Amino acid sequence: MVIRYERPYSHAxxxxxxxxxxxxxxxxxxxxxxxxxPLTTPHFLALAGSAAAVSLISVLLxxxxxxxxxxxxxxxxxxxxxxxLLAAPPLAVAGVAVHAWFDRPRIYDVTTDPYASPxxxxxxxxxxxxxxxxxxxxxxxxxxxxxxxxxxGRRYEGALDRVLQGVRKVAQAQGVVFTRESGMENVVxxxxxxxxxxxxxxxxxxxxxxxxxxxxxxxxxxxLPQVGGPDDVLLQGEWRSLLFGFRFDLSIRLxxxxxxxxxxxxxxxxxxxxxxxxGAAFAERYLKALxxxxxxxxxx
Numbered sequence: 001m002v003i004r005y006e007r008p009y010s011h012a013x014x015x016x017x018x019x020x021x022x023x024x025x026x027x028x029x030x031x032x033x034x035x036x037x038p039l040t041t042p043h044f045l046a047l048a049g050s051a052a053a054v055s056l057i058s059v060l061l062x063x064x065x066x067x068x069x070x071x072x073x074x075x076x077x078x079x080x081x082x083x084x085l086l087a088a089p090p091l092a093v094a095g096v097a098v099h100a101w102f103d104r105p106r107i108y109d110v111t112t113d114p115y116a117s118p119x120x121x122x123x124x125x126x127x128x129x130x131x132x133x134x135x136x137x138x139x140x141x142x143x144x145x146x147x148x149x150x151x152x153g154r155r156y157e158g159a160l161d162r163v164l165q166g167v168r169k170v171a172q173a174q175g176v177v178f179t180r181e182s183g184m185e186n187v188v189x190x191x192x193x194x195x196x197x198x199x200x201x202x203x204x205x206x207x208x209x210x211x212x213x214x215x216x217x218x219x220x221x222x223x224l225p226q227v228g229g230p231d232d233v234l235l236q237g238e239w240r241s242l243l244f245g246f247r248f249d250l251s252i253r254l255x256x257x258x259x260x261x262x263x264x265x266x267x268x269x270x271x272x273x274x275x276x277x278x279g280a281a282f283a284e285r286y287l288k289a290l291x292x293x294x295x296x297x298x299x300x
Contacts, residue, residue, distance in 0.1 A: 013065025013076025020086035035245035052094035118253035
């Protein structure tokens with residue numbers, strides 16, 4: 001009589017593979033809907049967190065399956081190994097996010113000028129759902145200075161119009177879309193000052209030329225809201241992270257001082273009380289690209 005040995009069947013290993021496949025599909029669907037569709041960041045984080053939790057359960061079941069394979073030779077080794085591979089992406093993303101949450105300061109708004117940051121032309125508003133965000137305080141600015149000491153403004157030895165051209169060019173290369181702007185009349189005035197105009201006199205020789213009396217700017221008359229200095233150029237735009245499409249709002253301020261132009265910027269995540277360090281990373285990358293673009297006129 002032939003004795004056939006039947007290997008035990010590991011239900012844990014096969015359930016691990018099913019759960020891991022479901023979690024990966026959920027994570028990919030949420031990521032694509034957030035990056036290219038209408039899914040908002042709070043809902044994406046909820047779905048991604050759920051996918052990570054299911055992936056963690058599948059990993060535990062896969063470990064049970066591998067343990068049974070080692071002890072009694074139960075079938076399910078391939079299923080357990082596949083479950084571990086499928087569970088890796090959601091868990092890896094969750095792990096990076098958790099590490100950044102505790103490693104980076106809990107702030108969502110960073111700026112190169114902590115005590116006089118560029119203002120918003122229109123304050124960004126978005127439904128935060130279960131991610132309430134507190135107002136920015138002086139303590140937040142101090143946390144930023146301690147965490148990102150290299151995030152400072154730039155001063156370029158160049159005219160306002162030349163620096164503005166570089167700011168726009170770098171913004172386009174970085175995927176920034178400007179939605180609002182203010183103070184463009186200062187750039188036009190700066191360009192018009194370069195045009196040589198013939199002198200005209202109001203009468204005969206010896207009579208003084210007609211000197212126009214300047215009128216008040218509309219901003220001084222209270223017709224426009226006070227959003228910056230009277231000679232500032234303000235640009236407000238939007239940026240999305242490449243991989244998952246997290247939304248950020250940014251404001252760039254250009255101020256001409258004597259023969260130089262000062263550039264400051266502000267970056268704020270649109271959702272949540274913590275930007276996981278993405279805002280500061282983008283600001284530093286943008287400013288380095290601007291330095292390279294304006295290398296010929298960059299000053300200290």
